[in-house]
Amino acid sequence: MTGTAPAAAGTTSLPAGFSAYVANVGVKDTSDDLVVIACTQPVPAAAVFTRSRFAGASVTLSRRHISDGRARAVVVISKNANVATGRQGIDDADEVVATVAGRLDASPEDILLASTGVIGRRLPMGRIRAGLADIPATLPATDAEGPARGIMTTDSVPKVAAAEVTGSDAGVVGIAKGVGMIEPDMATHISVLLTDAAISAEDLDTSFRRVVDRTFNSLSVDSDTSTSDSSFVLASGAAGPVDLDAFERALFDVAVDLSKQIARDGEGAHSLIEVCVDHARDPAQAKRVAKSIVNSPLVKTAVHGGDPNWGRVAMAIGKCSSDTDIDQDAVVIRFGDDEVYPRQLDDDALAALSSYMSGEEVRIHVSLMTGVADATVWGCDLSADYVRLNADYTT
Secondary structure, eight states, X not given: OTTTSOSSTTOOBOOTTEEEEEEOOOSSSSSOOEEEEEEEEEEEEEEEEOOOTTOOHHHHHHHHHGGGSEEEEEEEEEEEOOOSOHHHHHHHHHHHHHHHHHHHTOOGGGEEEEEEEESSOOOOHHHHHHHHTTOOSSOOBOBSHHHHHHTOSSOSSOEEEEEEOXXXXXXXXXXXXXXXXXXXXXXXXXXXXXXXXXXXXHHHHHHHHHHHHHTGGGBOSSSOBOSSOXXXXXXXXXEEEOOHHHXXXXXXXXXXXXXXXXXXXXXXXXXXXXXXXXXXXXXXHHHHHHHHHHTOHHHHHHHXXXXXXXXXXXXXXXXXXXXXXXXXXXXXXEETTEEEESSOOOHHHHHHHHHHHTSSEEEEEEEOOSOSEEEEEEEEOOOHHHXXXXXXXXX
């Protein structure tokens, strides 16, 4: 398979046609904070962004630059969001893109930008200018792990996923960051997905939006939508044409893998929570109820404490009061494979579920009995560590 086989033990190669540059330019500390991933020419690309009314300068710029469905490079600056910084923030974003374009001998309109970190602070442009001047014309890195580390903020581990496109030599590789302020109104976090499949910009956009809705848009850590959410996909075409259904499956596999990695690494998280709602009236109802469950602080704390308190799940379902076709007497609630409502477990059986509820992955399965649709969402437990981390985030 072209471009997705491990380059060395523990590493994943970028798809054919892509290379990267990773460096520290002193945005906040000594860890890597600048990532550039580029192709040798503009290629089909698509993106989904936050719908926050406080969207950052990078979002505004990238929305404009992706409008023609093509891009040559993605630049990520981590540890500073460049949000709510006024006209100067927009000028700083434009300068970053223009400088990178000059280093790559590219058009600024073909460069996409993402920034993530503290809100309300200007980029340290003096240090960034000096760092951008070191970008080589030919980017040296071909692994995904370096860029994945370079886009991290409060993440504890880099997030990389890869999949083959069945029936072809093409593959999909993705990197992502995000562990807090995760309740998407588009995609979530910052992510870059790359493929060497040959696919049109129109088909790429259609597939990507469908995948985003079922993965990144089905993820929540703390029910807060970021000002900087940006998710990109670029297709070099180096591996040739592919079956569109097979391509979308590979894109989905990478995106769902990254979604689960984000949920597992949620700030202060100990457990990944997967909520499956089926037998719903339509997909929207299924996702609405699933999100109500996964976002409930009481459900999250029950999981954190290993408490099989199914009453909190029932409460979260009941909050969806506009769904008048939900009948509490018809609903079935399960923890893992064990039905806990309407079948009543005795105290010994509930106690036995405590070990499951304390595990690294907890599945809550709800059948609404209002139709045949389903949805799955991911989140995490809520711990005291989350409070401590976010109580002094800027200090």
